[in-house]
Amino acid sequence: MANENGIILRDAIDLLAKENDPIWIKLVQLAENRGIRVLLANKIAKNTTGLYIRTKDGRKIIALKDSLVSNERRETMAHELAHAVLHSGKKDYNICLYFEGGKYWECLENEANNFARRLLRFLDRRY
Numbered sequence: 001m002a003n004e005n006g007i008i009l010r011d012a013i014d015l016l017a018k019e020n021d022p023i024w025i026k027l028v029q030l031a032e033n034r035g036i037r038v039l040l041a042n043k044i045a046k047n048t049t050g051l052y053i054r055t056k057d058g059r060k061i062i063a064l065k066d067s068l069v070s071n072e073r074r075e076t077m078a079h080e081l082a083h084a085v086l087h088s089g090k091k092d093y094n095i096c097l098y099f100e101g102g103k104y105w106e107c108l109e110n111e112a113n114n115f116a117r118r119l120l121r122f123l124d125r126r127y
């Protein structure tokens with residue numbers, strides 16, 4: 001269903017039966033098991049492949065561009081999942097909280113990239 005901005009959102013979990021990428025399937029399940037809804041969107045913010053959003057009422061959402069190819073999709077998903085796990089609340093597990101000024105965001109991105117790399121390596125060995 002498209003909203004007034006022409007944005008079409010689909011739940012990734014509903015589409016898993018048609019998927020044949022075991023790592024993608026695992027990543028979506030990992031997110032859903034943590035209460036994070038994974039949405040595929042035909043349009044997303046400019047120059048962005050994925051977003052992690054925590055709504056004011058506490059819902060957690062990862063939105064990914066639905067046109068990504070397999071590798072991009074895995075990497076973006078793992079990266080956003082890292083934000084969800086590491087940077088989601090007041091009791092964050094990240095060391096970036098001790099950073100000040102402009103380096104804070106850079107630190108968060110590095111931390112998410114490192115987590116994503118390790119997660120994908122782990123899943124690659126297992127599935």
Ligand SMILES: [Zn+2]
Pocket residue numbers: 079083108109112
């Ligand atoms: Zn990021």
